[in-house]
Amino acid sequence: MREPVISFYNVSKSYPLYGHIRGIKNFLFNFPKSLTSMQDERFDALNNISFEVYEGENFGIIGNNGAGKSTTLGLIAGVLKPNRGRVVVRRRVSPLLALGAGFHAELTGRENVELNGVLLGLTRKEIRRKMEEIIEFSEIGDFVNRPVRVYSSGMLARLGFSVVAHLDPEILLIDEVLGVGDIRFQKKCLEKMMSFKDSGVTMVLVTHSVASVMNICDRAMWIADHQVQMIGDPEKVVETYCETSGVPLNPSAVNKAAL
């Protein structure tokens, strides 16, 4: 058995609903209420979940909106801390940022690659070594020297994917951002992701596209009601998920779609 690189042991995460304390003014005017609401009103996002992801695996997470998928990614990325249980992550994590989120509009594509890279944990030296490869893969051509505010959304997505894909990711987190490029670029991304598998990159993919889960992932997890419903073979998990949601799965459509 391969080594688990991500382990969740009985992890629970709840968010306090800072409902009454949107500001100092409200906090002071409703002081007793504010104090109790800080302690009592909480929203459970994940309730006692455990799973493991192994090295080099493509792991898919599916579930309805608000089921806790993005919270899971946040826990893996280390931006959130669990309230109970334990999260162990044994590799460097690179989150794929949502469309242009890590980009600054006034900077050129090249400068943004650098900015994104250092935030993801690399040094400038490492980024410069990969720069040309990133630019070439993203296919944005001369636009790389223009500010990203003039980019189309497809260009932003392409550049964003190229950055994380080329900066030696160990664990790659992808949260529903791949449907943006044209079909040719989607195919290219898919090939790149498949090549990760050979180089031992672990990928965690959160998506609503059941086709992606079936085509890319080795294993899938279905989260519902803040708990793990099922982990295992992606086709079976997707099938059960679709049945429960009342949307019958159409296998021929899945096979045609690339992502």
Add this chain to the structure above:
Amino acid sequence: MGISQRLGQKKQRVIRIPGARNFENYRDILIVLLQKELKVRYNNKLLGYVWSIANPLAAAVVYYVAFEILMRLRIPDYQLILLTGVFPWQWFTNVVGASSNIFVGNASIIKKVNFPRSIVPLCMVMNHMIHYIMSIPVIVLFLLFYHRTPSLAWLYGLPLWLAVHFLMVYGISLGLSSINLFFRDLERLMSIVLNFAFYLTPVLYPLDTIPEKVRHFIFLNPAAPLIAGWRELLLYGRVDWLFWSVSLGYAALFFTIGSLIYRRLSWKFAEVI
């Protein structure tokens, strides 16, 4: 459960084997973020510089016209007193004013990427420090114009005051930016506080116009010894050690409080942003 016990448990809940980022990455984040700020501001090089000088300079002119010409305050060297107060005050007020929104403005990254967030206010403070340093030649020009010269004390006085000023505003910035995520109207409160602070700090007037009876109260205002100290250095060419040590005390205090607040709250940033 005791607090120490709870803290201990919290630490064990997340285990990351590659551990913290190395120093080189930390340094590079700082360089890239600083370059970003400066590039955005100075894209059109000369014009960018003019803009960062224009604001305090225009303010000084307005005060000069209002107080010296229209209200006929007769304070010797009033032009220089204004300039040597307004420029350091700009650094102070710009940082405090910008602090509240600095994390909220970077929400998309903070939500996704685990990087040392304290670097964002650090970079903002350094950015404003660079603007301030670049404005010192303008002060020198004015000194020369009024037949004064920079003194030798600047050699050690500038780094000493820069360090204290830096520490103070960074501490304030850490605390304010963290709290603002939980209380979003802090920004409005701060603009009121800054307005008070501006008139209670010797920016528009020299210390010796304050009635002697209340003069020692000025030390209750953390910005007062700072600005008064800058003026002593820039205009009269000496380091006032009393002002400096009081400022250092306030700076250490703010920095300690700011870091404590930041440390307690930083792991919740992604939840509330």
